[in-house]
Amino acid sequence: MKTLKVIKIGGNIIDNEAALSSFIKDFSTIEGPKVLVHGGGKLATKLANQMNVPVKMTEGRRITDAATLDIITMVYAGKINKNIVAQLEARQCNAIGFSGADGNTIISEKRPIKTIDYGFVGDVKKVNTATLEVLLNNNITPVFCAITHDENGQLLNTNADTIASELAIGLTSIFKTELYYCFEKNGVLENVENDDSVIENINTESYKTLKENNIIFEGMLPKLDNCFHAINKNVQKVCIGKSKMLFDANNKHTTITK
Ligand SMILES: Nc1ncnc2c1ncn2[C@@H]1O[C@H](COP(=O)(O)OP(=O)(O)O)[C@@H](O)[C@H]1O
Numbered sequence: 001m002k003t004l005k006v007i008k009i010g011g012n013i014i015d016n017e018a019a020l021s022s023f024i025k026d027f028s029t030i031e032g033p034k035v036l037v038h039g040g041g042k043l044a045t046k047l048a049n050q051m052n053v054p055v056k057m058t059e060g061r062r063i064t065d066a067a068t069l070d071i072i073t074m075v076y077a078g079k080i081n082k083n084i085v086a087q088l089e090a091r092q093c094n095a096i097g098f099s100g101a102d103g104n105t106i107i108s109e110k111r112p113i114k115t116i117d118y119g120f121v122g123d124v125k126k127v128n129t130a131t132l133e134v135l136l137n138n139n140i141t142p143v144f145c146a147i148t149h150d151e152n153g154q155l156l157n158t159n160a161d162t163i164a165s166e167l168a169i170g171l172t173s174i175f176k177t178e179l180y181y182c183f184e185k186n187g188v189l190e191n192v193e194n195d196d197s198v199i200e201n202i203n204t205e206s207y208k209t210l211k212e213n214n215i216i217f218e219g220m221l222p223k224l225d226n227c228f229h230a231i232n233k234n235v236q237k238v239c240i241g242k243s244k245m246l247f248d249a250n251n252k253h254t255t256i257t258k
């Protein structure tokens with residue numbers, strides 16, 4: 001089985017023209033099959049503010065009403081996704097932009113209302129790999145935004161970290177998969193203010209302790225939950241850090257183990 005890398009980039013790379021361009025240059029040199037997943041939450045928030053659409057987040061998740069769904073569709077599936085694909089093509093990396101609706105690749109269901117009504121937010125039910133397999137075996141790189149669909153014509157907002165872990169899990173049927181979360185810090189940090197305080201390995205036990213001691217909070221919590229979900233479902237390798245970790249094994253980062 002070939003090894004496939006699923007790489008997720010967040011807002012701090014996407015929103016910074018120089019950082020994105022440098023990432024794309026490096027990414028396009030990665031040999032073998034690869035999938036890129038991008039977020040873009042910050043840009044969606046900025047546009048919503050400009051359009052006077054109220055922004056509501058809870059536990060790192062965006063409460064997505066109809067107006068917000070329109071905005072995120074324009075921002076994630078439109079502006080950001082097409083810009084990344086164009087930049088990859090400029091680096092001779094053949095790429096195709098995807099939402100989960102395209103090729104019926106990621107099916108989700110609207111999150112049921114319990115204490116909170118998240119609106120048009122989807123929890124992933126299934127990843128269809130057939131179309132992706134054809135592309136990946138022909139050296140074409142799928143580029144996914146944070147949108148899925150319910151097979152009844154409804155688009156749904158799904159966190160980009162979740163899209164990355166579900167794709168890495170789904171594709172284990174045809175590849176050995178590795179999952180990399182790239183963000184602005186060197187990894188999960190002992191002290192979030194000190195980029196040298198990288199925790200090089202986190203397992204299920206130590207994760208519990210780190211949470212209890214409030215060393216991990218906010219956006220890092222759902223990211224790590226997705227990491228453990230992936231490592232427990234046959235993904236071979238899960239890492240968090242700066243994108244440099246992909247090209248320089250000596251660049252410190254966090255590795256997740258069972
Ligand atoms: N222990 C920790 N180490 C590093 N970052 C942490 C930690 N705990 C919380 N965080 C926060 O998590 C954020 C990353 O989550 P998020 O913003 O969702 O990432 P992304 O940029 O990939 O969307 C960091 O910017 C940081 O503020």
Ligand SMILES: CC(=O)N[C@@H](CCC(=O)OP(=O)(O)O)C(=O)O
Nearest residue numbers: 011039040041061062146159160
């Ligand atoms: C449901 C939900 O919260 N979706 C996220 C999707 C974008 C995302 O995950 O972007 P980052 O990776 O840049 O944070 C949102 O709309 O903010």
